[in-house]
Amino acid sequence: MKVELVTTLKRHATRILSELRHSKEPILITEHGQPSAYLVDVDDYLLMQQRLQILEGIAKGERAIEEGRVVTQQQAKQQMSKWLS
Incomplete structure (x- = not known):
């Protein structure tokens, strides 16, 4: 599973969402080193x-x-x- 920092998501949301659409692999978003959310394909x-x-x-x-x-x-x-x- 791919892991991204929340700050990376903020800066590169378009790229990350594009990768998600293509790979279909859930992305774990971390904040201050702790799991915060998952991004999954619709x-x-x-x-x-x-x-x-x-x-x-x-x-x-x-x-x-x-x-x-x-x-x-x-x-x-x-x-x-x-x-x-």
Whole structure:
């Protein structure tokens, strides 16, 4: 992963963003020697958000199973048919 100082980002933002678009490699921005932010390509960020939503949905489903909040396939079909009518 590439690392850049925040001052370098300020001075060379256009070049750094151009490199990011071409390499698709996230860039860690540091400030006073400490990690401050990540720069990521927009498409990669959107993909990460979609994946996160999927994982959150899976986690909700697993919690529902653990808590016994489940229905049979027949019950699910009946509920769906009510919603779709």
